[in-house]
Amino acid sequence: MKPYTDIETLDDYLCSGLEMISVGLNPSLPSVRAGYYFANPRNRFWRALHGSGLAPETLVPGVDAMERLMRDYRIGFTDVVKRPTAGGSELRAADYRRWAPRLQDQLAKYAPAIVWFHGKQACSNYLRYAEGGKTAVVWGKQRFRIGAARVFVTPNPSPANAAYSLAELVSWYRRLKIYRDREVCRD
Numbered sequence: 001m002k003p004y005t006d007i008e009t010l011d012d013y014l015c016s017g018l019e020m021i022s023v024g025l026n027p028s029l030p031s032v033r034a035g036y037y038f039a040n041p042r043n044r045f046w047r048a049l050h051g052s053g054l055a056p057e058t059l060v061p062g063v064d065a066m067e068r069l070m071r072d073y074r075i076g077f078t079d080v081v082k083r084p085t086a087g088g089s090e091l092r093a094a095d096y097r098r099w100a101p102r103l104q105d106q107l108a109k110y111a112p113a114i115v116w117f118h119g120k121q122a123c124s125n126y127l128r129y130a131e132g133g134k135t136a137v138v139w140g141k142q143r144f145r146i147g148a149a150r151v152f153v154t155p156n157p158s159p160a161n162a163a164y165s166l167a168e169l170v171s172w173y174r175r176l177k178i179y180r181d182r183e184v185c186r187d
Contacts, residue, residue, distance in 0.1 A: 052173030
């Protein structure tokens with residue numbers, strides 16, 4: 001866990017040369033305790049990742065897997081808000097005002113080809129509080145960019161987001177993989 005002034009939170013997994021940066025709404029309490037993203041065993045991220053081919057091998061969830069995703073598959077991880085909560089409903093406008101500009105700085109610094117948001121709420125609140133605008137957010141490829149980066153939105157794999165099945169998440173992650181393979185390889 002890394003202290004961000006007055007709170008303990010989850011470290012970002014970011015470095016130069018990333019193809020994609022995965023952006024969640026905020027860290028979960030189980031993830032902060034474990035030290036890696038999607039640590040809740042009921043979170044469907046790892047199963048969707050494996051099922052989609054974004055990582056062509058099955059990774060055991062943990063810090064080592066996060067580092068492999070970053071190093072070998074060039075996927076980094078961060079959040080719109082770094083304050084951990086039991087659920088996204090605990091976040092307030094003040095959290096977004098404080099943290100969204102930090103994410104904006106991170107995206108400018110690391111300049112990924114694709115910014116991958118987990119959920120429309122994460123993307124919408126980032127745009128509102130960091131980019132100063134309200135833009136319609138849809139699932140999948142967006143019509144706008146963040147800097148030079150393309151933007152893609154998938155449903156949040158959190159167990160709290162039961163509206164989307166694992167099969168639907170896998171389908172969205174596969175679309176992201178196809179998009180990444182086409183767009184990143186073209187540049």
